[in-house]
Amino acid sequence: xxxxxxxxGQQPPRSGLIxxxxxxxxxxxxxxxxxxxxxxxxxxxxSRKARDNQLRREAIYAPRGLIRDREGRLVAVNExxxxxxxxxxxVKDMQATLAQVSAWTGIPVQDLTxxxxxxxxxxxxxxxxxxxxxxxxxxxxxxxxxxxxxxxLEIVVRPKRYYPQGPLLAHVLGYVAEVSEExxxxxxxxxxxxxxxxxxxxxxxxxxxxxxxxxxxxxxxATGRRLGEEVVTPPSAxxxxxxxxxxxxxxxxxHLLDGQAGALLxxxxxxxxxxxxxxxPAYDNNQFVLGLSSKQWAELRDxxxxxxxxxxxxxxxxxxxxxxxxxxxxGLHAGVSPKDTAYCNGAYAFGSRLFRCWKxxxxxxxxxxxxxxQSCDVFFYQLGDRLGVDRMSAFAKACGFGDLTGIDLPHxxxxxxxxREWKRKRLGEMWYPGENLNMAIxxxxxxxxxxxxxxxxxxxxxxxxxxxxxxxxxxDPVVQDHLQLTDKQRDLILEAMVETVQEGTARILQxxxxxxxxxxxxxxxxxxxxxxxxKRRKLEEMEYWERDHAWIATFGQxxxxxxxxxxxxxxxxxxxxTAGPVVKAVYDYLFGExxx
Amino acid sequence: MSPIDRRVLFHFNWSLLGLTxxxxxxxxxxxxxxxxxxxxxxxxxxxxYQKQLVWGLMGMVGMAVFMVFDYRHLQxxxxxxxxxxxxxxxxxxFFGKVIYGARRWLDLGVMxxxxxxxxxxxxxxxxAKLLSRGQRPLDWGHLFMAVGVGMVPxxxxxxxxxxxxxxxxxxxxxxxxxxxxxRWPVLRLMVILGPILAPLGWFFLHDYQKQRILTFLDPxxxxxxxxxxxxxxxxxxxxGQVWGKGFLSGTQSQLRFLPExxxxxxxxxxGEEWGFFGCIILLSIxxxxxxxxxxxxxxxxxxxxxxxxxxxxxxFFWQILINMGMVLGLMPVVGIPLPFISYGGxxxxxxxxxxxxxMNVSMRRxxxxxx
Numbered sequence: 010x011x012x013x014x015x016x017x018g019q020q021p022p023r024s025g026l027i028x029x030x031x032x033x034x035x036x037x038x039x040x041x042x043x044x045x046x047x048x049x050x051x052x053x054x055x056s057r058k059a060r061d062n063q064l065r066r067e068a069i070y071a072p073r074g075l076i077r078d079r080e081g082r083l084v085a086v087n088e089x090x091x092x093x094x095x096x097x098x099x100v101k102d103m104q105a106t107l108a109q110v111s112a113w114t115g116i117p118v119q120d121l122t123x124x125x126x127x128x129x130x131x132x133x134x135x136x137x138x139x140x141x142x143x144x145x146x147x148x149x150x151x152x153x154x155x156x157x158x159x160x161x162l163e164i165v166v167r168p169k170r171y172y173p174q175g176p177l178l179a180h181v182l183g184y185v186a187e188v189s190e191e192x193x194x195x196x197x198x199x200x201x202x203x204x205x206x207x208x209x210x211x212x213x214x215x216x217x218x219x220x221x222x223x224x225x226x227x228x229x230x231a232t233g234r235r236l237g238e239e240v241v242t243p244p245s246a247x248x249x250x251x252x253x254x255x256x257x258x259x260x261x262x263x264h265l266l267d268g269q270a271g272a273l274l275x276x277x278x279x280x281x282x283x284x285x286x287x288x289x290p291a292y293d294n295n296q297f298v299l300g301l302s303s304k305q306w307a308e309l310r311d312x313x314x315x316x317x318x319x320x321x322x323x324x325x326x327x328x329x330x331x332x333x334x335x336x337x338x339x340g341l342h343a344g345v346s347p348k349d350t351a352y353c354n355g356a357y358a359f360g361s362r363l364f365r366c367w368k369x370x371x372x373x374x375x376x377x378x379x380x381x382x383q384s385c386d387v388f389f390y391q392l393g394d395r396l397g398v399d400r401m402s403a404f405a406k407a408c409g410f411g412d413l414t415g416i417d418l419p420h421x422x423x424x425x426x427x428x429r430e431w432k433r434k435r436l437g438e439m440w441y442p443g444e445n446l447n448m449a450i451x452x453x454x455x456x457x458x459x460x461x462x463x464x465x466x467x468x469x470x471x472x473x474x475x476x477x478x479x480x481x482x483x484x485d486p487v488v489q490d491h492l493q494l495t496d497k498q499r500d501l502i503l504e505a506m507v508e509t510v511q512e513g514t515a516r517i518l519q520x521x522x523x524x525x526x527x528x529x530x531x532x533x534x535x536x537x538x539x540x541x542x543x544k545r546r547k548l549e550e551m552e553y554w555e556r557d558h559a560w561i562a563t564f565g566q567x568x569x570x571x572x573x574x575x576x577x578x579x580x581x582x583x584x585x586x587t588a589g590p591v592v593k594a595v596y597d598y599l600f601g602e603x604x605x
Numbered sequence: 606m607s608p609i610d611r612r613v614l615f616h617f618n619w620s621l622l623g624l625t626x627x628x629x630x631x632x633x634x635x636x637x638x639x640x641x642x643x644x645x646x647x648x649x650x651x652x653x654y655q656k657q658l659v660w661g662l663m664g665m666v667g668m669a670v671f672m673v674f675d676y677r678h679l680q681x682x683x684x685x686x687x688x689x690x691x692x693x694x695x696x697x698x699f700f701g702k703v704i705y706g707a708r709r710w711l712d713l714g715v716m717x718x719x720x721x722x723x724x725x726x727x728x729x730x731x732x733a734k735l736l737s738r739g740q741r742p743l744d745w746g747h748l749f750m751a752v753g754v755g756m757v758p759x760x761x762x763x764x765x766x767x768x769x770x771x772x773x774x775x776x777x778x779x780x781x782x783x784x785x786x787x788r789w790p791v792l793r794l795m796v797i798l799g800p801i802l803a804p805l806g807w808f809f810l811h812d813y814q815k816q817r818i819l820t821f822l823d824p825x826x827x828x829x830x831x832x833x834x835x836x837x838x839x840x841x842x843x844x845g846q847v848w849g850k851g852f853l854s855g856t857q858s859q860l861r862f863l864p865e866x867x868x869x870x871x872x873x874x875x876g877e878e879w880g881f882f883g884c885i886i887l888l889s890i891x892x893x894x895x896x897x898x899x900x901x902x903x904x905x906x907x908x909x910x911x912x913x914x915x916x917x918x919x920x921f922f923w924q925i926l927i928n929m930g931m932v933l934g935l936m937p938v939v940g941i942p943l944p945f946i947s948y949g950g951x952x953x954x955x956x957x958x959x960x961x962x963x964m965n966v967s968m969r970r971x972x973x974x975x976x
Contacts, residue, residue, distance in 0.1 A: 025786060026903065033899075036926060037892050041885060043933045047843040048881040055843025059877075062840065063856050 067227045068200060071220030072168055074247030078256040079482055084178050090169030091144045093152060094137025100161030109159060113152055114141055131201045137165050139202040143299055170204060170298050176291035177263050180319045181254060181480055183209015184294035198222060210480060213417045220247035251482040253282035261598050262287045265591045270314045271578035272321035272459040273591060278467035278573045280486040281476030288320040322416060325424040325456035329530030330384045331560045332451025334502055337381055339404035340392050341498040347377045353387035364390050364446050381505035382513045386450050393449025398440055401448055402428040407493050408465050409475050410457050416478040424461060427454035452533055462562045463575040468492050469499055470564045470571060517589040523567040523600045529584030530560030556580040561588035567600050618967040621897040625960050627890060628945040629661055636948055638853050639867040639874040653867050653948050660950040664957025671961030675969060676910055683730040690727040693720035694761040709765050721770040722951040724758045726958060732778045733912035736785050751782060769940040773923060780919020781912045817938045837863050839934050842876035849880030867948045869940055872932050891925055901967040910966035917959045
């Protein structure tokens with residue numbers, strides 16, 4: 010055993026050891042200082058960052074309000090739609106992930122890459138970017154089982170709008186579709202991929218139907234897996250709406266116009282609520298919800314009958330003889346006596362021109378009532394000449410023509426009631442006295458929409474109240490104005506309408522069991538030259554596009570039930586012969602089939 | 606002289622033993638929390654802390670073994686041990702198991718064996734033996750011999766590649782050399798050469814190592830990539846604030862935001878849960894621990910014993926320095942664990958053995974003291 014003792018010099022110099030101790034202490038002091046800096050000086054900040062690390066804010070979707078018909082049948086519902094979302098922050102390998110999604114769905118990788126590139130700025134951090142809008146059910150199961158292996162991919166369940174009746178109510182309900190970039194910029198509560206109202210009531214009543222999204226805090230681990238959630242603000246569901254539409258009646262009315270272009274309205278005159286609202290042809294609004302393909306869009310756009318046009322509020326045409334109801338009212342309002350007569354010999358000479366009555370042989374001596382029932386043009390030429398454009402125009406406007414009705418639908422057209430100022434501004438011409446005559450029989454510049462006619466006839470029936478046309482039961486009726494007619498004057502016009510059904514142009518509507526009145530109208534599409542007018546061609550001989558638009562405005566009462574039914578058929582020819590049978594079928598249903 | 610007599614027991618270094626056990630206990634406790642994952646249905650604890658306990662118990666046995674005989678006998682086995690270590694390191698290079706792209710382990714069937722851990726003991730012995738000879742201050746010959754002997758195993762470890770362990774080995778050897786004292790010209794040369802050689806070393810680094818240095822200089826450049834460790838570590842520690850979030854309540858580690866949380870970044874978990882208060886106490890324990898190692902080196906009865914203790918002191922000091930510096934964001938990320946706190950089987954075993962060696966030196970100091 011060797012004891013290698015070295016009695017001296019085995020220890021280093023003392024100064025060096027002190028230096029070493031100072032070095033150690035100095036470094037530990039540095040660590041303590043750094044800890045103070047991290048944990049106390051910046052502790053609050055790091056604490057906040059730690060919370061941000063684990064907590065993500067997420068929106069809770071609010072269910073959109075359901076829509077039912079007046080009998081409680083669902084017409085707009087929410088169904089779950091399964092979309093494939095991508096949380097970029099959690100994705101480990103973007104290329105591989107997109108390639109896998111492509112393999113599942115068959116969507117080319119370039120398209121997916123493009124979509125991610127396009128949407129990445131629109132999606133907030135940690136929010137899923139919607140890669141595929143709707144996954145078919147078979148695919149859903151396969152992807153769901155595999156999302157664990159592909160961090161960042163997740164199935165996003167969102168409510169999707171579905172309209173069980175499709176085209177039947179497309180012009181009433183409109184549709185929702187994916188929010189656009191402009192809409193996103195306008196409204197910060199919207200997020201990429203949300204569905205918002207784009208047309209119809211879905212658009213106009215968007216704020217009531219949408220509800221408010223809730224917010225939840227989502228606790229996640231570093232791979233983005235959710236561990237739990239805590240609701241911060243619960244979502245509030247959108248308002249449920251009940252349509253004034255009676256689905257069975259709507260369906261009946263809808264098919265009455267199959268193959269035609271036109272509108273058919275059934276209104277409750279006391280409330281302005283519509284029981285049927287038909288614009289044909291229609292489109293399937295479900296197509297829009299998940300995005301229309303360019304082919305589908307082209308088909309709709311290029312259809313010569315324009316299915317997207319909402320004819321009840323957008324098709325403004327000359328009202329033809331229906332306007333005689335308004336002019337008669339204007340005359341009564343202006344003090345024309347119901348007993349004043351005109352003599353019709355088939356034409357009315359005005360200046361150097363001869364204005365013809367539709368009945369070549371003439372009506373003989375007619376008063377206001379006879380003039381309306383016979384729809385005598387000569388009587389109204391004379392009345393129009395007496396009243397002049399100013400009084401006719403003012404009265405028509407007071408009846409709600411030439412202005413929006415305010416119905417809860419978008420893109421309504423105001424139509425047109427001409428006036429001297431309008432003509433000067435628009436055409437740069439003065440108003441010629443001869444134009445008074447044309448205006449008085451509803452031709453010329455006058456343009457009215459079916460909804461305006463329905464509101465006007467309702468006012469005649471309900472005691473004179475112009476009520477805002479409405480499609481829902483949720484709101485109380487809004488009286489917008491009052492007709493400038495006494496009850497006696499209104500009764501005279503209504504009597505004329507009833508007699509028109511009994512012995513005039515609307516005889517087709519006759520029913521023993523109900524009190525029905527009506528007025529037909531024909532809006533000329535092609536101005537007939539005098540020579541052509543002589544030999545009025547038969548409807549069948551004319552090209553579709555040259556045929557006149559047919560109008561009929563009616564009311565029907567039986568016991569305590571009252572309806573206003575207005576029909577307009579584009580290029581339908583004569584009002585009584587084309588639109589008449591349609592309305593007759595409506596009354597048959599309302600007073601016959603439905604009642605029994 | 607019998608290996609153990611009454612005087613040996615009388616001079617038993619209870620403080621060092623107590624501090625070591627204290628550190629180990631803190632480590633296991635912290636590891637329990639660090640290996641817990643929060644899942645949807647409560648906590649799930651990986652059995653890291655159990656393995657650490659088992660390794661620790663083996664380490665204590667090793668420590669006892671390293672205490673019973675007189676440490677001076679070790680001079681005899683220094684060279685043979687060195688030879689065996691070199692063989693094992695070479696064997697690891699050729700037959701080692703590849704884990705995470707590095708060939709660091711020899712598969713012994715029952716367990717994996719890290720030859721680099723054994724190299725730490727071998728180099729400590731050979732360094733202390735070589736440097737205890739010769740004049741003081743150290744002459745060039747002995748200096749080059751010691752450095753040369755250290756470079757061979759260090760080079761083999763770098764090839765695995767395991768830069769962290771290689772640097773620890775060199776720190777151990779360099780510490781003994783510094784402790785022994787070098788001539789002023791030597792020190793001056795080292796001070797001058799250091800800054801010149803360091804940039805040259807850049808070219809020998811792996812890409813991932815270069816990236817770590819760049820990341821250290823600017824962690825925000827790639828917050829979800831290379832800078833992630835650094836940023837998450839600082840968030841975890843910083844969010845502990847003064848008093849910490851409490852045991853098992855650290856969100857950053859249990860939600861897996863903090864990587865390597867049971868190994869190199871274990872102290873970040875500690876910082877998050879125990880706060881500034883706990884960290885200062887832990888730092889103080891480490892400081893006392895180092896102080897007792899230092900005292901053991903100073904009070905040793907001969908140069909060999911003194912250098913053994915000094916080597917161990919530098920070995921631990923270096924690891925604490927690098928690991929704390931890294932976790933606190935003061936240094937680039939280097940894979941060096943914090944002694945007794947980080948999880949690591951063979952490292953824990955070797956740490957206990959080294960402490961045993963120092964205890965051995967410390968309790969046999971009486972021979973000189975009495976004289």
